[in-house]
């Protein structure tokens with residue numbers, strides 16, 4: 001089967017960039033990305049591609065090239081479903097905030113809504129692709145909904161999890177380590193797998209396209225995120241021990257990373273991992289393990305989250321302790337609010353939790369982030385419901401300029417590893433601050449010797 005029309009439900013951090021790259025690399029395929037969120041679609045259609053709703057290096061150029069040619073953003077969900085041979089489901093699957101599994105299980109209501117909508121609209125056979133990250137065996141539920149429409153339409157369900165990381169989405173999509181496609185082992189299932197393999201083979205080497213059964217594919221995505229997050233919690237655990245013993249976590253990471261069995265990546269100690277995926281996916285894994293009665297497996301993975309929460313809290317505690325055990329009415333400037341550099345995404349960012357802790361201690365927080373909007377920062381804090389919206393408004397001052405944000409501060413905390421922070425005139429910043437001037441580098445990106453020579457009291461992670 002040759003694919004000529006694709007629809008993607010969900011124009012978010014995954015749907016938008018993924019479909020833009022498919023459209024760029026496959027000019028013969030018409031790709032329509034649909035979303036219920038009218039503003040989001042309007043933003044994707046903004047004539048100036050610098051205003052598209054997701055900031056990712058290189059993305060605006062790809063959208064400019066493909067949009068209107070074979071890439072379309074629309075709110076007409078039914079029409080796009082009806083016309084497409086392949087429908088990617090790329091909607092959000094957040095942690096449940098209610099009912100059974102609250103705070104742990106993945107909320108699959110948006111997935112189910114998509115399945116029901118596809119079932120209602122489809123008049124011809126279709127391939128439905130799970131692009132969202134889902135608990136193992138979700139395809140079974142989707143299949144049950146789709147197969148019970150009674151209109152004779154045949155569906156093949158594939159699992160094709162996405163491994164892109166934000167901030168590097170475009171390069172990850174253009175040169176992925178692998179593409180994973182899981183499907184049924186029936187002839188129809190294999191035909192569907194082949195059709196999707198052919199789409200990716202337009203720009204990915206065939207030996208990097210891995211095909212498996214559906215359950216392995218679904219579970220591999222949760223497993224990959226669990227392993228990645230575990231490395232960060234492991235090095236962060238060692239960072240605390242380094243601080244007690246005089247070892248330096250960067251040196252330890254380098255020493256172990258040169259062991260080819262361990263490898264050097266994902267060993268940067270930090271204020272704690274954030275992002276929409278790691279915590280949500282591990283909690284989901286823990287929930288799945290518990291639901292099968294595997295309490296040791298559940299406890300093992302839960303420790304990754306416990307360690308990460310500890311690391312965030314440890315950072316805010318260290319600020320309070322170092323500032324003579326009180327930050328009340330002191331100005332603490334955050335450089336960075338995004339959960340990592342090169343993205344405007346703030347979901348689960350460590351900055352939110354550190355700010356919340358420090359505001360509880362009556363600190364005045366000033367923030368500068370090159371890409372995150374003022375309204376986003378405030379809504380992130382409001383979402384925690386620790387205090388009223390007015391109180392948050394009072395406690396958080398947001399700046400468009402780092403030098404202005406740092407003026408008159410008692411301490412600076414680096415929460416995101418934006419490259420521009422390393423290029424600042426730190427002497428000028430030092431001169432504008434209260435003394436002693438403290439600098440808490442939650443990302444270990446600055447040169448401690450240079451900063452100490454200027455006069456800062458510098459505290460990194462794990463040294």
Ligand SMILES: NC(=O)c1ccc[n+]([C@@H]2O[C@H](COP(=O)([O-])OP(=O)(O)OC[C@H]3O[C@@H](n4cnc5c(N)ncnc54)[C@H](O)[C@@H]3O)[C@@H](O)[C@H]2O)c1
Pocket residue numbers: 009010011012013014015034035036037040077090091092093110113114131132133134162163164165166276277
């Ligand atoms: N963000 C990442 O880096 C990343 C990477 C890999 C996988 N994932 C997974 O991909 C999925 C999507 O993540 P995201 O970050 O793109 O989420 P997102 O919140 O940015 O985007 C999801 C979009 O789906 C839309 N939507 C929800 N229900 C809909 C419906 N019924 N019809 C039409 N539109 C609907 C929402 O309005 C939203 O715009 C999640 O399962 C996530 O775990 C995310």
Ligand SMILES: O=c1ccn([C@@H]2O[C@H](COP(=O)(O)OP(=O)(O)O[C@H]3O[C@H](CO)[C@@H](O)[C@H](O)[C@H]3O)[C@@H](O)[C@H]2O)c(=O)[nH]1
Pocket residue numbers: 133162163164165166167225228232265266267268269270271272273274275276277278339340341
């Ligand atoms: O050595 C490291 C590496 C990362 N981080 C932090 O970990 C978080 C996550 O970073 P990263 O994994 O680079 O970004 P995500 O966009 O969350 O991507 C992860 O989550 C996605 C969603 O499932 C997956 O697709 C990706 O493969 C997986 O890397 C961020 O807060 C980073 O600052 C560290 O603290 N130390």
